[in-house]
Amino acid sequence: MSFIELSKKRYSTRFFSSKKVEEEKIQLLLEAAQNAPTAKNNQPQHIYLLQSDEALEKAKKATPCVYGAPLVFLVCINMNEVWVSSTEKGADSADIDGSIITTHIALEAADIGLSSCIVRMFDSEKVKEIFALPSYMKPVLFLPVGYPSEKDQPNPRHYSRKLLSETVTKL
Numbered sequence: 001m002s003f004i005e006l007s008k009k010r011y012s013t014r015f016f017s018s019k020k021v022e023e024e025k026i027q028l029l030l031e032a033a034q035n036a037p038t039a040k041n042n043q044p045q046h047i048y049l050l051q052s053d054e055a056l057e058k059a060k061k062a063t064p065c066v067y068g069a070p071l072v073f074l075v076c077i078n079m080n081e082v083w084v085s086s087t088e089k090g091a092d093s094a095d096i097d098g099s100i101i102t103t104h105i106a107l108e109a110a111d112i113g114l115s116s117c118i119v120r121m122f123d124s125e126k127v128k129e130i131f132a133l134p135s136y137m138k139p140v141l142f143l144p145v146g147y148p149s150e151k152d153q154p155n156p157r158h159y160s161r162k163l164l165s166e167t168v169t170k171l
Contacts, residue, residue: 006110011154013115016069016146021051025112026071029145032108033075036101039083039093045101046137048074058130059142063122069144074131075102077138098140105143115148 001009026049033047050059050072059072066072077094085091106116119142127139 001111006107010107010110011115011158012117013069013144013146013148013152014065014067014117014155015149015152016067016115016144017149018068018070019147021071021114021146025114028112029073029105029108029114032104033073033101036097036104038097038100042081042083042093042097044078044081044083044094044097046076046078047101048076048131050074059144062127062130063119063142065117065119065121065142066144067117068149069117069146071145073102073105073143073145074127074139075105075141075143076133077140079136079138082138094138095140098138102141102143105145109145113147114145115152116143116145118143 030047030049033045034043036045038044048055050056051070056066056070056072059066059074075098077098079092079094082097083093102118106118109116120140122139122142124139127133128135128137131139133139
């Protein structure tokens with residue numbers, strides 16, 4: 001399958017089956033995260049792999065968007081290792097790096113027959129408290145991953161795309 005076909009096929013899953021994700025597939029997902037580009041190749045990510053019943057219960061307390069997934073990635077950035085701009089005050093690569101890493105995992109998941117949903121619906125301070133994250137660790141995204149349930153299907157808006165002429169300006 002080409003990358004364009006994969007990008008069209010992948011959608012946000014909101015109904016997961018209870019089937020566990022095989023360890024070999026988890027390792028491929030982690031490898032995809034490891035291979036993701038980050039600013040200056042600082043690799044500031046720290047991924048919390050939530051798969052125990054206790055960890056998944058904590059995830060449900062942190063966000064309503066776990067959707068019954070048997071595996072959730074909590075993608076965080078170590079703010080002591082993140083690239084910081086020398087030209088713009090307050091600008092750093094934390095959210096961008098975290099988003100790229102999460103996207104790599106989501107696309108690898110789709111490529112190996114899994115589904116996912118990129119989630120930013122949470123309070124960062126609450127997540128830090130629930131998971132006892134160090135003060136320098138910034139939670140960026142949750143990524144529930146697993147096999148879709150039989151009732152899952154793409155949101156009808158998934159197939160709606162603006163015309164390129166509406167989103168691209170040639171200069």
